[in-house]
Amino acid sequence: MIDLRLVREQPDVVRASQRARGADESLVDALLAADAARREAVRRADDLRAEQKAASQAVKKASPDERPAVLERAKKLAAEVKAAEEEQRAADAALRAAHLAVPNVVAPEVPPGGEDDAVTLRTVGTVPAYDFPVRDHLEIGEALGAIDTERGAKVSGARFYFLTGPGALLEFALAQLAITRAVAAGFTPVVAPALVRPEAMEGTGFLGAHAEEVYRIERDDLYLVGTSEVALAGMHAGEVLDLAGGPRRYAGWSSCFRREAGSYGKDTRGIIRVHWFDKVEMFSFCTPEEAATEHARLLAWEEEFLALLELPYRVVDIAAGDLGTSATRKYDIEAWFPSQGAYRELTSTSDCTTFQARRLGIRYRDADGKPQIAATLNGTLCAIARTIACLLEVHQRSDGSVHVPEALRPWLGGHELLTPGMSLAAAPGPAAA
Template sequence: MIDLKTLREDPEAVRASQRARGEDASVVDALLSADERRRSAVSRADSLRAEQKQLGKQVGKAAGEEREHLLKKAKELSAQVKDAEAEQAEADQALVEAQKKLSNIVGPGVPPGGEDDYAVLKHVGVPPEFDFEVKDHLELGTSLGAMDMERGAKVAGARFYFLTGIGAQLELALLNMAAAHATANGFTLVVPPVLVRPEIMEGTGFLGAHSSEVYRLEEDDLYLVGTSEVPLAGYHSGEIIDLGAGPLRYAGWSSCFRREAGSYGRDTRGIIRVHQFNKLEMFVYCREEDAVAEHERLLGWEEEMLAKIEVPYRVIDTAAGDLGASAARKYDCEAWIPSQQTYRELTSTSNCTTFQARRLNTRYREADGPTRIAATLNGTLATTRWIVAILENHQQADGSVRVPEALRPFLGGREVLEPTR
């Protein structure tokens, strides 16, 4: 949730952020009203409690009729205090609910517009030219014995799949290479739970406009995560963390689950858009003033990983209307997909400023004593989808696929993947 101090000092900036996202700006005024009501309720309750305390001292000194009079007044005042505290509790809850309706404030420099209004920051590498008919990743993966979509659908339904043989090995190689890259850069490797409580899922901002994307186990009141960002954001919830030595950096390896609601008919072929996949996700806690620089570092680590798989890619600055609720800014790295003759997302990294940590009450203590809300950031280092880019960009005329050099040690030194059928 956003900082109320920012709301009070510059409500128009918050309205502008809502408009940039294509969201309802009137919720800002509703929040201002809830904030005013809550402050008024707190003031009234505090004033009555102070009066009650002062009256208690007078009762202790009084006697006779005066004491009886004061005791009667104290009883009436006690009822008023009780009513005022109930009003304050109600106002507190209304304020929290109003805060939850606002997305994070869009960062400076974020492009305006929607999904197609991103800004391309740079291109890296040149799309390959083939002197043979290009195969897509599903045709390549099937001939390599790497994936089986038909049996995936038979067992679990549409958009599920089996990775088999070299396909399973390739995914593990990718994730192990990403894990090695993360740990070499100071990240703590984590295998988190993939089921989380509602307050953790809500705290990360995934139960708002996109809650239809999330799988829920109603009987247990638990949610399946779509990214290890969620459990890692909850890892330090309700804690005061130590940032004295710098940011806390975690790399979460997990299976991820997404309902892909509303995406029917889009990318249904192969493993580009599926309900279950594996991912290694970076997650960082840092001081708010360090978050912009940390965001650039996360993007740099993602680009280093893309260099290792030797695919052309571009970096885009996501437009305000395409940001998730918790993100103030997001960069995507999109790899060239030869069969589609376009770039498709492989990684994203988001600066969530203090939005998630404020919801989850994650703080750190400054050297001079006071506590402050931490900032959180996340970024992808590898996912199952990367197999698409590797197979298509490194395919050869005979249907084999060249293994990128950096990936070979994680595949037992294998240099080429050969068709099995």
């Protein structure tokens, strides 16, 4: 949630952010009203408690003749205090609801507009040209024995799949490469829970406007995460972190689940937009002053990873109306999909400033030892299913084989090519050893 001081002192900044998002400006006024009502409820309860304390002292000092009236006054005040405290609890709840309804304030540098208004910052790599009819990843994957969506649908329904043979090996290879790179960059590897409590989901901003995207296990009041960001953020809820040595970074692996509500008819073929996939997610806790620099670092690590996969891509600055609830700024990396003749999102990274940490009670101590709200950032290092789809398409060859980027070969038996009917045993030579 955003800092209430900012809302009180600069409400026009928050209103402007709401306009940029295409969101309801009246939510800012509702938050201000709820804040004022809550402060008035606190003042009234405090005043009545002070009167009640004075009345209690008066009872002790009252003469026999005065005592009945003083006792009656004390009894009346006790009832008023009880009612005032109940009003304060209601005001607290109303303030929290109004506070949760307002998304993070958009950074001034963010482009205006909606989904189609993202600004391309740079394009890297050369879009490949093919002298044969381009096939999509599903056709390639089926020929390789790597992807089976028909049996995935038979077992689990639409938008589920099996990765088999070389497809399964590609999953493991990408996960290994991503984690290895993250550890080398100073991240602590984490295998994160895929089920979380409502507090973690709400704290990271994935309920409310995004609730329709989330799978809920009602019997146990748990949620299936759409990203390990949720678990990684919640891991330090209510804690004071030591950030004196710099940002605390985690690389989390988890299965991710998304209902894809409202996406019917989009990417129904293959494994680009599915209900379940595995992902390696970077997550950072840092001071607010370090957040912008850390955001640039996360983006750089994502670009380095895609360069190792030999994929052409572009970096886009996401427009205000397409930002998630928690993000003040977000970059997407879109890789080239030959079958679509278009760049499609492969990774993203968001600066959430203090928004999530304030909800989750995550703090650090400043130079004076005073607790302050931390900043949180996240970045997808590898969304595995979609990355496999992109790899198969970009690196396809006319004979049905697929080039294996050099960085992945150590985890694919040293093979330079994936071919239909290939043996999955290690290839001969030094790489296999």
